[in-house]
Amino acid sequence: MKNINILVLIYLIFSFSSCQEDIDIPITNQEIKIETNQATQITSVSAKSGGRIPEIIGALPILSRGVCWGANPTPTIISNGFSVDGQGTGDFDSYIQGLNPSTKYYYRSYASNEKETVYGAVKNFTTLSQNPIVTTVSATSITESSAKLNATISAGTEAITTRGFEYRLTSASSWTRVTITQTTSAITHLLTGLTANTAYTYRAYATTVLGTVYGTAKTFKTLSKTPPTVITNPATSITKISATLNATISAGAEAITTKGFEFKLTSASSWTKVTITQTTSVISHLLIGLTANTAYTYRAYATTVSGTVYGALKSFTTLSLSQNPIVTTVSATQTGSNYSSSGFDYDGTHYNYNYEYYCKFEFRYENTQYAEEIGFSIDGDSYHFTTKEDGLKNPEWIFFSNSNNTTITYQAYAKKYDGSYIYGVEKSVYLYYGGKNNNPQKKYLDLSIDESTPVRKNIKKQSDNNNKISTAVQRKN
Numbered sequence: 001m002k003n004i005n006i007l008v009l010i011y012l013i014f015s016f017s018s019c020q021e022d023i024d025i026p027i028t029n030q031e032i033k034i035e036t037n038q039a040t041q042i043t044s045v046s047a048k049s050g051g052r053i054p055e056i057i058g059a060l061p062i063l064s065r066g067v068c069w070g071a072n073p074t075p076t077i078i079s080n081g082f083s084v085d086g087q088g089t090g091d092f093d094s095y096i097q098g099l100n101p102s103t104k105y106y107y108r109s110y111a112s113n114e115k116e117t118v119y120g121a122v123k124n125f126t127t128l129s130q131n132p133i134v135t136t137v138s139a140t141s142i143t144e145s146s147a148k149l150n151a152t153i154s155a156g157t158e159a160i161t162t163r164g165f166e167y168r169l170t171s172a173s174s175w176t177r178v179t180i181t182q183t184t185s186a187i188t189h190l191l192t193g194l195t196a197n198t199a200y201t202y203r204a205y206a207t208t209v210l211g212t213v214y215g216t217a218k219t220f221k222t223l224s225k226t227p228p229t230v231i232t233n234p235a236t237s238i239t240k241i242s243a244t245l246n247a248t249i250s251a252g253a254e255a256i257t258t259k260g261f262e263f264k265l266t267s268a269s270s271w272t273k274v275t276i277t278q279t280t281s282v283i284s285h286l287l288i289g290l291t292a293n294t295a296y297t298y299r300a301y302a303t304t305v306s307g308t309v310y311g312a313l314k315s316f317t318t319l320s321l322s323q324n325p326i327v328t329t330v331s332a333t334q335t336g337s338n339y340s341s342s343g344f345d346y347d348g349t350h351y352n353y354n355y356e357y358y359c360k361f362e363f364r365y366e367n368t369q370y371a372e373e374i375g376f377s378i379d380g381d382s383y384h385f386t387t388k389e390d391g392l393k394n395p396e397w398i399f400f401s402n403s404n405n406t407t408i409t410y411q412a413y414a415k416k417y418d419g420s421y422i423y424g425v426e427k428s429v430y431l432y433y434g435g436k437n438n439n440p441q442k443k444y445l446d447l448s449i450d451e452s453t454p455v456r457k458n459i460k461k462q463s464d465n466n467n468k469i470s471t472a473v474q475r476k477n
Contacts, residue, residue, distance in 0.1 A: 032059065036067070036109040036120035037093075044101035044130040044157070050085065050093040051109030051120055060113040062087055067094035069107035074122060077110055101130035101157045130156035132163075132206040136215030144196040144225045144253045149178075149189045151204030151215055158208035165189050167202035170219055177205075196253075197224045226252035228259075228302040232311035240292035240319040240370065240417065245274075245285045247300030247311055254304035261285055263298035266315055273301075293320040319370060325414040326366040327374070329424035332410065365414065371422075373415040379408050406430075 033054050041048040049067045064087065070080030083094045096107060105127065109120040137150035149165045164187070166175040180187045187204070194200065200222070204215035233246035245261045260276040260283070276283045283300070290296065296318070300311035365374050375382055412424035 032056070032062070032111050032113065032116070032118040034065075034109050034111045034118055034120040036107070036123055038123060039096070039107065039125040042125050042128060044128040045097070045099050047096045047099070047105075047107075047125055047127070048093065049096060049107055049109070049123075050091065051111075052091045053089040053111050055089040060115060062089060062111050062113055064112040065092055065110065067096060067107055067109050068119075069096050069105050071103075071105065073106050073124075075106050075108060076119070077112075077117065082110070099127045101127050103127050129158055129210055131158075131210060131213045132156045132160055132208060134204050134206050134213045134215040136202070136204045136218050138218060139202070139220040141190070142220055142223060144223045145194050146190060146192045147194065147200070147220055147222065149191060149202050149204075150186070151188075152186050153204065153206045154185055155206075156208065156210075158210055160206050160208055163187060163204075163206045165202055165204055166214075167191065167200055170199035170201045194222050196222050198222050225254065225306055227306070227309045228252045228254075228256055228304060230300050230302050230309050230311040232298070232300045232314045234314060235298070235316040237286075238316055238319060240321055240323075241290050242286060242288045243290065243296070243316055243318065245287060245298050245300075247283050248281055249283060249300060249302045249311075250281055251302075252304070254306055256302045256304055259283065259300070259302040261298055261300055262310075263287065263296055266295040266297045290318050292318050294318050321417065323367065323370040324416070325368050325371040325374070325422055327412045327414045327422050327424040328364040328366070329376075329410070329412045329427050330364055331427060332429045365412070368414065370416065371414040372417045374413070376410060376412045378410045382413075 033056065035052040037050040037052070039047045039049045051065070051067065053062060053065060064084055066077075066083040066085040068075045068077045068080050068082035072080060075082075081096075081098065083096070085092045085094045094109070096105070099105060103126065104124060106122055106124045108122045111118050133154040133156070135152045137152060139147045139149055141148040149167065151165065153160065153163055162179055163182075164178045164180040166177045168175045178189050178191075180189055182188070191200075198221065199219055201217055201219045203217045206213050229248075229250040229252065231248040233248060235243045235245055237244040245263065247261065249256070249259050258275055260274045262271040262273050264271045274285050274287075276285055278284075287296075294317065295315055297313055297315045299313050302309050365371075368374050407428050407430045409426055409428045411426040414422045416422065
């Protein structure tokens with residue numbers, strides 16, 4: 001019976017063909033053949049695979065092809081990850097992505113037409129472990145001898161056993177390693193003892209059982225050493241034989257070992273050095289024994305282990321011997337009087353034998369740099385003060401005792417360096433007893449002075465040092 005049916009079918013086909021020669025006969029679907037490629041380029045998160053689809057005559061067109069993968073031993077495009085890598089037959093590549101480190105994956109190729117999806121053979125691979133991510137960050141806090149190294153380190157699948165930095169001179173080949181105990185992702189290390197104005201290269205690192213991972217190498221350059229700041233200031237208190245040198249010195253990167261001045265005749269070539277022990281930034285030095293009316297040049301200096309830094313050159317000229325000081329005698333005023341309580345009464349009258357008068361004397365001096373000595377005289381007795389400053393000499397108190405109401409004469413003077421004297425105008429003051437007073441007291445009277453005169457107070461200087469002290473002058477008749 002089966003054979004009869006086949007014969008009938010053949011007859012019908014030939015009969016239809018003879019009648020319809022231009023009609024195509026439908027081609028039945030052929031089974032898809034597909035191969036799966038072995039995975040390559042395996043990392044901790046990806047791999048490469050693909051497949052091959054041979055061309056089959058009469059097969060339906062391949063509309064989609066690729067690879068599917070997953071933890072399931074029989075992955076499909078329905079429930080697992082998959083790639084789409086073109087259409088048609090032939091060879092194709094597929095990339096498997098988004099994987100987890102240290103994980104076993106199953107994969108196989110696939111091909112789909114309008115009727116079905118066919119899969120290739122199942123294969124597998126295991127992703128690699130993930131290394132730490134090490135990022136070298138730019139150095140900060142760079143000085144002449146130090147710098148801070150910075151980095152960020154993110155752990156991978158394996159524990160980090162050591163981490164830190166490696167550094168070297170950029171011109172060198174060998175590295176010096178520094179191990180960091182910090183466990184945070186951001187790590188730092190302060191390098192010290194570096195050489196100024198020098199290039200260094202460094203990189204961060206992290207080590208696991210898989211090995212050592214390095215960050216990108218970076219470079220920094222230490223700063224040049226900051227020298228001391230040395231400023232030569234103008235000379236002051238210039239006389240015919242002396243001058244005060246002045247300067248301002250600020251330390252730089254290194255400690256100052258010595259500092260001071262160098263000076264010379266402007267016309268000369270060799271310098272004389274003066275070392276100053278003052279520890280303040282503002283320093284000064286009094287030069288003495290200079291020649292009158294002569295030009296001198298000087299400069300400040302500061303020395304460190306790296307060398308000596310000099311300030312700008314400055315010059316001054318000592319004063320001429322022909323200059324005269326200006327001496328002005330200022331009017332004095334009695335400021336009080338009293339008498340001792342000793343005495344006797346006679347017929348109701350009290351007789352005193354010890355009178356005391358208090359008087360305030362002031363003298364104005366100008367251009368005293370031309371004088372060797374300045375002072376004043378009272379009734380021929382001299383009181384001198386070895387100051388070279390312009391202004392007023394203001395002794396505290398001068399009193400005269402055992403004198404009845406009386407008049408005294410006084411005048412200011414200046415002794416020049418050549419031994420001659422310049423005197424102010426001689427003046428006088430009348431001293432009087434202020435009346436009976438069993439409890440002696442001072443009566444203070446202010447001396448009238450022209451306050452618009454730009455002067456400053458003079459006070460006595462001791463000859464063996466520069467310490468200024470005030471003094472009171474006494475005279476007893």
